[in-house]
Amino acid sequence: MTAASTTRPVWVLGVDSGGSGLRLALARAEPDGRLVPHGRTAAREPVRTGSAGLDAGHLLDLLLPAARGLLADAGAAGEPVAAVCVGAAGMATLGDRLRAGLPGALAAGLATRGVALAADAVTGYAGALGERPGVVVAAGTGMIALGTDLRAWRRADGWGHLLGDCGGGAWIGRAGLEAALRAHDGRDGGSLPLLTRAVERFGPVAGLPGRVYPRSDRPAVLASFAPEVARCAAGEEADPVAAGILRAAAGEIAATAAAVCPPGAGAEVALTGGLFGIGEPLLAPLRAELAERLPRAVLVPAAGDPLDGALRIAAALPRGPLHLPTDPSLLRVDRPVAPGVGGHVG
Template sequence: MSPSAYAGVDVGGGGVRVRIEAGEESAYGEDAAPVPRERGRVDLHRLADRIAASVEEMGVDRLDTMAIGVTGLPGLVREPGTLWDALRPRFGLGALVVAGDMVTTHVGALGFAPGVVVAAGTGVITLGTDLDGVWNQADGWGHLLGDHGSGTWVGQQGLHAALRAHDGRAGGSPALLERMTARFGPPLDLVAFVYESASPAHCLASFAPSVAEAARAGDPVSRRIWTEAGRQLAQTAVAAASGLEPVFSWGGRLFDAEDLLMEPFQSAVSALLPGARFAAPRGTSADGALALARAAAADGPLPPRHPYLYVFAETPAAITPTGGPGAQPPPRTR
């Protein structure tokens, strides 16, 4: 008899990441293309095809349960049951969990323990929760309205400084101008690349590694950008800590910048909230999704009903109170 197979899927601004576990065997796959969108919302039909293709490329054609952490849930995701309808027959799923990626990042970082987790990649969203009655979201408003301190924000600030240097305006960085030109070409090429892109946020975020490189090479403007990013993330984290023990963790690829971001982030959190404690993340958002998939298969400790998580099951009676096909999320709580 084949061992049970579970899949955890992380859908963020940087693409789709899949972790599969079957008995002692595990596999990981990644599709780095931007998340498909239609009029700003996540295109769930195309996303389902992307997820299915990633799983099938890993040689898997049957799964017991799957959990998907999706960027933009609930605001930019309509009818999450679309994923169940598309993926259930394709893989013979018995159950599917669809959650906001901040939930899967939280579970990946802290397990099912309470605390605050900052999820920072292309965008940023922070969740402070005890996975019961406290659900505090901070930021997650997209690059036009928020995402302060995110990869998009860092890349955008870096490009601002590069273009200031090009124009001869105060606050410019020749080091970033040099890297901008190497990455995108002359400024007019950059303008076309960003404004004609299907995902301007993704384009802007792609410059964040260059800002880190310049900061490590001693560019003061770049270092200030990272320091301010850490301060912005700290403000978001503390805002989400209401009603919780002050335990903070993090997830997302922006934290690959390590000390450039971590030192100002932790210093600012401690200054704003004396007594704050920091817990290194146990795993990633994909790991958190995998934990939710295993919990759903075992009728385990899934969080109660709230706006950020749905569970779909093959037998309608088995659909948990967290949601179901066509269900609308309740208002966000703080």
């Protein structure tokens, strides 16, 4: 991308690809660094994944018409999109086809001259903290932490519900259901309040294994019980077993954040993801754990979500090098030459 592109407004596009489909945001990047939003849209169809990884052709079939529609709505049909950032779940391990095919296809289809391809954890980080050093914990059904000192990325957990995701929604839900079954059996560590809520939600507990084990969406089923654990842990008559599960989850989350936190005072820690919506029964012990494990860090609100992060990264490309570190699997930047555009693009 040439230096001249920083002296005039340019269009930039952020893309967030996940299990629920594709989300896109178009904005105008001003020379003074301001980002002026110009619309969002979504394609409610997830990008296909095959034996070769994420399907670049299918992603483009969803992305290009949606992007052109946003440009048309903004009165900019046919104008080039200077930079695009695609953040995708699975990019780190399944993104080879995207890295091979997207830069050239976006140059041809949108006259794009700066393409960033990122794991969704990276766009989540950029949405929460921008281009500052720190840690972002993303917790929903699963749990992962990503940290950087702006020289390299550090990742912890995100290994899935069987091997990790410790402290995430599926982890909490599974622990809550175990406590319910312990109460049903009369074993130590059981919780009658959790047993009551498990029966209300899933029916007689004798049939619970058959309703959980065969499910292809088992992590989500387990995570659906996490809010019930939080409800049992809340209030003056809080169930001590449920409260203990959330304290343990807080300890796991804080330990994961500590594993990736850059050294030094003042590092920022942001929390993102639906799990934290269960509120104070988890957040109160988590704040205490973070204060103990990371006494020199500062807990800050997340500024935005992964789509905001993708847009931020795209907007940074016309200004020059990213402050976030590039990485072969987590964040790659290409600067293809759009057809018909001469000169060197570095």
